[in-house]
Amino acid sequence: MAAGSVHGAAGLSFAEQEAAGGGGGRAAKGMRRPRGWTAVAFIIGFFAAASMASSSFGTPLASYLISRYNMKGNAATNVSNVYSGLLSFAPVVGAFVADSFWGRFRTMLFGSVFGVIGMVVITLSATIRQLKPPSCSAAARQAGTCAGPSALHRAVLYVGMGLLVVSAGGTNPTALPFGADQFDETNERHKAGLTRYFNWYYAVAMMATFLALTVIVYVQDKVSWGLGFAIPTVLTLVTFAVFLAGTAVYVYVPPEGSIFSSVARVVVASCRKWRLRLPHPDDARRQEEVLYSYSPPVPAAGNDGPRRVFRLPLTLQLSFLNKAAFVTDADEVRPDGSPARPWNLCSVQQVEEVKCLVKIIPMWVSGVVWFVVLTEMSNYTYIQALTMDLHMGSRFTIPPVSILAVFNLSVALFAPVFDLLISGAARYLTKAGGGGGGVTLLQRQGAGLVVGSLALVVAAAVERRRRDSALGHGDGVSPLSAFLLAPQLAVMGASGALSMIGQMEFYNTQFPDQMRTLANAAFYCAQGASSYLATLAVDVVNARTRRRGGSAGWVSDDINAGRIDYFYYTMAVLGAVNFVYFLVCSHFYRYKGEQAPESAGPELPSDTDSARTSGTEAALLKT
Incomplete structure (x- = not known):
């Protein structure tokens, strides 16, 4: 892991390195210039196809x-x-291997x-x-006389599933950050392209999943499973x-070595020095001057390309950890x-x-x-679709799972x-008003939380109408079209474009640069943890709403006997509480490399400023 600051030629941008190296604008020997979207074009198509393949198998797996x-x-x-859980947590192993050993x-x-x-x-x-x-x-399946699968x-099935789990561990945490590596963040054009990359990357993935849940699932349901798997x-x-x-x-x-050992060292060192008092507790700049900053020798760039190091200025948040950098007489x-x-x-x-972590x-x-x-809405929207009219026109019938493609x-x-x-207009308005650069990452996520709660309110209103209609028919199936569920999914999709993509960009930009793969794994772990918590939420709601005599609670096996609309309202309240919690956390959060204004200390002379990294922007150094 890189530590401390890097000075001199190591701090040059790619353009400056080319100029210093001569050669009429050619990059220095051993350097490879980031190509931005040119390189990403080779990557994003494969990720889209992999997303389609994963969705075409994993989503209808139980039905298959x-x-x-x-x-x-x-x-x-x-x-x-079990398969879904392994897919969610396998990226943690892959992230560790990528950041520590293989790249x-x-x-x-x-x-x-x-x-x-x-x-x-x-x-x-x-x-x-x-x-x-x-x-x-x-008929035989209903009677239970079907021959089950042999050993x-x-x-063969489990070997195939195991290979896909290993694949998810290798590709899910690395594909997005590997694409981000293709942008030079010291170049303003590349920096803007990187922000756009996160949006379009996920948009392409969602479109691939949409095709998997519509075209591919239809082929599986109406033609054959073999062809449905062969296409992706x-x-x-x-x-x-x-x-x-x-x-x-x-x-x-290249990988930076074990990321967890460095974390453990900081925690242990700060705990060992817990009695010490830090100098200049209210001035981050002056405190940093007396703390230990070490720049390890940086190897020359080879075929693996430039090595990236973010030099982060000292902050006063979590100042207890600053004691790990305090030099005592016992330190050699x-x-x-x-x-x-x-x-x-x-x-x-x-x-x-x-x-940062x-x-x-x-x-x-x-x-x-x-x-x-999101998990609760997806699960019960699918169940709602099972009890509604799935016709699209007079002859075409969609598989129930395809409604989720909305x-x-x-x-x-x-x-x-x-x-x-939206983002472009916000950047224009804020710059015109002398403000910042548009919608921040936290503002984007917060807006997504609000829209998500609104989606649940819409879902509750639709469910009330569906339930009343289904109870009015003896077979328990509503004549209402399943496409009545589309508005709630569309609103939740808008929430996902704000919150879900915002989360991914937030993790990839706020994690230490050499831990960017781990940042992607954190995103997938959030999905995995939510699956188990969603089950717990259903159990808790049922335990609190189950009537005496053993009658079902709000979330019943028979959707018409339960009150899914009340459950949706409960989830909307949970989303609102989560938004308040998010606001509190956001108030105290400082972006990576950003100091609190009151802790920045007095302005340094200009000659010192030129030798330091800005306190509000972590410098990206490539060597």
């Missing part, structure tokens, strides 16, 4: 196991839940190969007769070849400037990186709650609208 593997409903649901490209390449092989195995298992149980009629059938498999193979074709233009950021420094006992003395850079945790918790709300379409459409219109 019941209809083609003749599993019981509970067994199929359990397998689907983002190698980890992504490893996961991509496993993903292609996994989809081929799944496609073969759905196509070859010997690899799946014999077909079973609806061979299960083995072929697309993944083609886009993987395109991804490999871009290796000559990519920037490769080697001739090269490195600490003799790294568990006793850490640099300011290491301390500030740990602070600690400060993000409260914001991450708010993100988890938002995903809980959410993905809404995200895919609203994300570029926000990027091109």
